[in-house]
Each structure stands twice: as structure tokens, then as C-alpha cells.
Amino acid sequence: MADRGWRLAEGVSLSGRNTFRVEARAERLADVHNPAALPALFSEPWAQFAPLLVLGEGSNVLLASDVPGLTLCLTRARIALVEDGPDSALVEADAGVAWNDLVHWSLGRGLCGLENLALIPGTAGAAPIQNIGAYGVEVGEFVDSVQAFDRETLRLREFEREDCRFGYRDSVFKREGDALIVTMLRLRLPKRRPVNTAYAGVAEELAAMGIEGPPKHRQVAEAIARLRTRKLPHPALLGNAGSFFKNPVIEAAQAGALAAAHPGLPVFPGPSASTRKLSAAWLIEQAGWKGFREGDAGVAAQHALVLVNHGRASGAELLALAERIAASVQARFGVPLEPEPRIVGGRFDPGRAQGG
Numbered sequence: 001m002a003d004r005g006w007r008l009a010e011g012v013s014l015s016g017r018n019t020f021r022v023e024a025r026a027e028r029l030a031d032v033h034n035p036a037a038l039p040a041l042f043s044e045p046w047a048q049f050a051p052l053l054v055l056g057e058g059s060n061v062l063l064a065s066d067v068p069g070l071t072l073c074l075t076r077a078r079i080a081l082v083e084d085g086p087d088s089a090l091v092e093a094d095a096g097v098a099w100n101d102l103v104h105w106s107l108g109r110g111l112c113g114l115e116n117l118a119l120i121p122g123t124a125g126a127a128p129i130q131n132i133g134a135y136g137v138e139v140g141e142f143v144d145s146v147q148a149f150d151r152e153t154l155r156l157r158e159f160e161r162e163d164c165r166f167g168y169r170d171s172v173f174k175r176e177g178d179a180l181i182v183t184m185l186r187l188r189l190p191k192r193r194p195v196n197t198a199y200a201g202v203a204e205e206l207a208a209m210g211i212e213g214p215p216k217h218r219q220v221a222e223a224i225a226r227l228r229t230r231k232l233p234h235p236a237l238l239g240n241a242g243s244f245f246k247n248p249v250i251e252a253a254q255a256g257a258l259a260a261a262h263p264g265l266p267v268f269p270g271p272s273a274s275t276r277k278l279s280a281a282w283l284i285e286q287a288g289w290k291g292f293r294e295g296d297a298g299v300a301a302q303h304a305l306v307l308v309n310h311g312r313a314s315g316a317e318l319l320a321l322a323e324r325i326a327a328s329v330q331a332r333f334g335v336p337l338e339p340e341p342r343i344v345g346g347r348f349d350p351g352r353a354q355g356g
Contacts, residue, residue: 005037006030014067018058019121020307021239022315024345026053026071033075035095035183039154046070052151052178053344056123057098059241060130062322062339064315064346074125074183079105082186090144091187095125099132107218111189113142115221116196119228121235121242125182129173130340131166135199135224139187140166147184148173156183168271169246169340195220201227231303239309240300244322245280245337252276258333262286280329280337281305287328297321319346326350 012029015021028050030041041047051069055061074095079102083090089111093102099122103114116137126132131140143166146159157180165172173180195215197203205223206215215223233240247268255276259265266279281304284290290304296313298321300306307318326337327350339348 003034004040005034006032006041012071014055014058014063014071017055017073018061018063019235019239019241020058020062020309020313020315020318021235022063022309022313022318024063024315025066027066027068029071029073031073031075035074035076035149035156038149038156038181038183042149042151042154054125054178054181056095056126057121059121059235060126060341061344062241062315062318062341062346063344064319065344067344072181074123074181077101081109087192088188088190091189093124093185093187095123095183095185097124098122099124099127103221106187106189107221110191112191112193112195112217113137113189114139114187115217116199116202116224118221119225124185128164128166128171128185129182130169131171131174133169135202135227136196138166140164140171142187142189144186144188146173146182146186149181149183151179151181168249168277193217232306233300233302233308238300239313240306241341243280243305243340244307245284245305245326246340247277247280248283248335248337249275249277250335254334258335262333278335283329283333283335283337284325287325287332289325289328292321294321299325315344316346319343319348320353323348323350323353327353 009029012026014026015023047070053067053071055071055073076094077096078094079097080092081089082092100119102124103118106114116135120132120134127139128143128146131138143161146164148157150157173182195217202223205227211219249270252274255267259267266282268277270276285304289299291301292299296310297317298308298310300308329335329337
């Protein structure tokens with residue numbers, strides 16, 4: 001049989017394909033190893049109008065039920081240096097590349113900028129969708145362009161950086177949902193760039209590593225990885241999707257009033273002069289949820305921002321817990337929380353938990 005570019009299976013368990021390790025089954029699962037085959041795949045009658053879930057490493061998703069329709073995994077994982085200039089290089093990565101592999105591939109070739117994003121779980125294809133960020137850096141800063149498959153036109157499209165409409169954990173790809181499937185990411189990475197160690201804990205970690213003087217970019221990546229390993233439970237040992245809630249962005253006046261009423265509340269600059277960003281982890285911990293457990297659904301003891309599956313929690317149970325947490329933070333601080341992972345098969349509604 002000729003290679004169609006994908007492999008199809010039905011009734012497949014996704015417990016090993018999501019980092020929460022919750023049990024859910026895909027009605028149909030297509031592993032696509034050639035993105036050029038996507039037009040043919042979506043020309044199939046059973047795929048044209050089916051509900052779609054694009055799944056990478058499953059590190060930013062909560063499966064609250066079985067998944068109807070088509071679950072799509074892009075498996076090709078190629079990284080290429082397509083342009084090498086005196087000051088920067090253009091790097092191309094397929095959607096299936098593990099993000100941390102891309103970070104270390106670039107650092108190993110003398111390219112910098114991604115070191116603060118070390119050890120973030122997920123794939124290169126997911127990075128621009130969520131505009132992933134950590135320790136004061138967002139990937140959108142380095143995106144040159146993104147290739148995505150348009151389900152409406154059945155064609156691959158190129159999106160320049162400005163077309164991606166990056167925001168805080170946001171992009172055009174996130175807003176368009178499954179209408180656009182990211183197939184390739186191109187990053188413009190500098191060869192010289194000051195390291196960013198301003199985020200809390202980074203300079204201290206470098207000092208604990210015995211680094212004296214200006215650190216190298218690889219040393220910053222190691223410090224970030226050590227911090228993340230210490231703060232966040234490893235999904236292979238305890239099911240989780242990393243930070244479950246976004247840090248809320250509110251008006252500066254409200255942030256000032258909250259800081260005056262709650263000394264110790266971390267407040268950071270927001271995306272505009274009139275806004276401020278708050279620490280969701282601090283709010284959740286102050287509301288008493290850190291280390292909470294009910295059955296197998298809980299909150300990590302290391303970090304209040306991380307929901308965990310201690311074994312057999314269902315996605316619906318984890319969703320209900322997230323709603324209770326958000327409802328309690330809203331009631332105590334007047335600040336709404338939004339989930340960072342995509343909720344599949346359910347709807348995040350803290351109102352259901354009011355009074356619970």
C-alpha cells in the first residue's frame with residue numbers, strides 16, 4: 001500500500017498521550033508524519049466536518065471526557081538551520097519537535113534567546129499557539145513566521161510574525177481554534193544577546209551553581225531547568241499539565257488596592273501602562289489550596305498553580321476542582337482566574353462551584 005502520510009486507528013486510549021494521565025478515548029486517531037498529506041486527509045468524508053483535536057505532547061490540555069471525531073497528532077520532528085547570518089540565524093522546526101529539544105539544539109549551535117524557556121513541556125507546534133513564556137521571556141519575540149494548515153481552504157498558509165497577533169498566552173492560532181493547524185515554526189535567533197536573569201530566583205540559582213560573573217546562556221538554561229524541576233512535579237511521576245491558571249491581568253487601580261489590603265501580594269507590570277499582572281499561585285495559596293487533595297485530584301504541594309492527578313482522577317474531577325479554586329479566589333480577592341490548558345469535552349465555569 002502506498003504511504004498516505006498518516007496512520008489511522010479507532011477507539012484509541014489517550015491516557016499515555018496527555019500529561020495529566022487521565023483516561024479518555026479518541027473516536028479516531030490520525031498520526032500524521034507528512035504535513036503535505038493534510039489536504040488529502042481532510043478531503044476524506046469522515047474527516048471533513050468531524051470535531052477535531054490537535055494533540056502534541058498533551059501537556060497543555062485537560063481531557064474532561066472521551067474525544068469524538070478526529071484526534072490529530074503531527075509526528076514529524078525535523079530541525080534545520082535554513083539561514084546563517086553574522087548576527088542571527090533562522091531556524092525551522094516541525095510541529096512534532098519536542099520544545100526542550102529545540103531549546104538545547106539552538107544553544108548547542110551558539111544561538112541564544114530560548115534559554116529562559118528551557119524545560120517547558122510540549123512541542124514546537126504548540127509554542128506559538130499559546131505564545132509560551134517563562135522567566136520573563138515569550139517565544140513570540142523570536143518568531144519569524146509560522147506555517148499552518150487552513151482547514152477551510154485545505155491549503156498550507158504562511159503567517160509572518162505580525163500576522164500571528166501574539167498576546168499574553170494568546171495568538172491568532174489559539175483564537176481560530178482548530179481552523180488552523182500549526183505545522184512548522186521558524187525562529188530568528190540572535191548570536192549575541194544579554195542574558196535575562198531578572199526574574200525572581202534565577203540569579204540566586206546561578207549563585208548556588210557557583211557561577212561567578214556574567215553567566216553563559218547555557219548556564220541560564222541549566223538554572224531555569226533546576227528551578228522548574230524543583231518547583232514542578234514531573235508528569236511521568238505525578239500527572240499534571242504544569243501551570244493550570246494564567247496570571248490574572250487587572251487594572252492598576254484594583255491591583256494597588258489589593259496590594260494595600262494584602263501585603264506580600266506579588267504585582268508585576270501588565271501588558272499596558274494601565275494594567276498589572278498578579279501571581280495566580282500566590283492568590284491560590286492564600287485561599288488555602290496548596291497541597292489540597294480530594295480522592296486522586298489535587299493541587300501540588302510544591303506549587304499552588306499546578307493541579308495534579310495522584311492516580312485515577314478523571315478529567316471531569318480535575319475540572320471541577322479547578323472551578324472550585326477559581327470560585328474561591330474570586331470570592332476572596334475579586335479576581336477571576338482563567339485556565340491555561342485547553343479544556344476538551346467540558347466547559348470551565350467557576351459559577352457552578354459558587355458556594356461549594
